[in-house]
Amino acid sequence: MILAHGNSLLQSENQFFLLVFSSSMALICFWLTFRYLKRARLIEDTPTSKIRSAAQGHVEIKGTVSYGKNKKLIAPLSGNACVWYTYKIQRYQRSGKNSHWSTVEEGTSNKSFLIQDNTGICVINPEGAEILTEHSRTWYGNTEKPKQTKNTNNFFNVISGRRYRYIEKFIYVHDLIYALGNFKTSGGGRDVPSNHQMTGQVIREWKQDYNQVLNHFDQDKNGKIDILEWEAVRAAASQEAEKRRQHLSKMPTVYTLSNTIHKQHPFILSTFSQKILAKKFRIYAILSLMGALLFVAFLIIHFFKP
Template identity: 40%
Template sequence: MACSLAVSAGGAWWFLQRLSQARHLLDTPTSKIRSAAQGYVEFYGVLQQNVEAQLLGPLTNTPCLWWRYKIEEYTSSGKKRSWRTLESGSSEALLQLDDSTGSCLIDPRGAQVRPLTREVWRGGLRHPLGAAKTGWRALFSNAERYRYTEERLHVGQPLYAIGDFCSRGGGRQGLDLAAASGAVIRQWKGDFAGLLQRFDSDGNGQLDEREWQRVQLAATLEAEDRHRQQSTQLVQHYLGKPREAQPFILSCAGEDELVRQFYWQAAGGVLLCVSGALAAAWLLGINSF
């Protein structure tokens, strides 16, 4: 009974989650990077090489922009056989997405990444010695103990991205002087000895009210100067994980294909929910007799 109710509840949760994700994708209009509003947006573009990130796939040593890998071991105990994950991970370097109007840096941390390139192969060592086996070599690797999976994003691949968008530099950000001054003071307090050396005019090892006023004035001037310097920099656009419970997706497949997948997965959730409910009702009927 408990398992049946858990299956029903899990199916209902899966249905609502996948349906909500599909609605977010459909309700968010596609924007151009240059003219996009700050906040939750979606882009279509092409991945370009980011000069700050030169990555190699950890299992194949293939040059790429992003990678995710998994190493599994085949285990058997009696009649129970399964693949057990030994290692897994993904890269966190920024991606650069370009469309016809500009470029945007993407922080992939926390994203559902659906890459175009995915390689799966097997071997006899925990760490593979090279790229995935192909052709006749792959036929003789199926009985080997370890299974490797490596997924990658490459230069020139199309990318659909939906997440939280913000722009920095170019005078686009307003100045909250109180908050900016507070941030400067907190930074200075990290080196309290240096703060005393600059503002403790009587040398007693403390900051009195007059000296503290000097600290606040200097922090205000420093915050204004930093804002001016930031305003002279070129505008840089960023996309990252939303703070609210909204989908953050990076996919080589387009919106239509993603929405279809979410609808099918939502339908699967409905089937689980109904199956669990019917099983619970059947068990209740048996117990009533």
């Protein structure tokens, strides 16, 4: 009697777990469906801007990749020269009848690189970007760090004792990049403070070392800066401010694309064309919808069928 009651309780707990799990997965799949559809429509509907004339804020640009200040990067597993990489080292693990790949190490580069169109050059800061690239390598080995970089996608490597899987993805120089993110233009005389603003900044800096101010402007050596001496301070600060303003106005124009500050505005970098990228997101949406419907069907059959 007690055993039967225990089995019944265990069965109820399992049923409750299946109900919660299936409901959660259905909701997640529905959410992913709308998310991917929104991405696809955003990519299709956002006009492509030229780098030199792009508006400030969330924009779409395209350009050919070139090296930034850091020049080329070297991917840590394959040794490939690139401008961006991400990698994973995974170990094959088996417990009874269950087996899976467990990630033991992973990393992503965040070094900036450049893209160029026929109007200008833009600095890409890839940190935080959703990056989709057609350049990917997967191979297997029997050590945590790969000893060779030959692509081997055959699962029989696992059977033969090669328990590690190495995955790398890249962006290469000369790739054509589709980019959607937060665009900002600086330099070129933009956002240069007025002389009044810059003078105040200079005076605040000088006040950090008040003894130096006294040494330069305390003419009567009484240890204080009187009204006339403060006029001299302001005049000197104004001259210094104007020098700084002239320097800022001569700074070259720099265009940058980086992560967005609004969650509803995605930051996407891709080596796929705009058309192919939108198609991929629509396929992801269809697959997510199919997953949602499967979980809903499971719920109906197992919990709501009369």
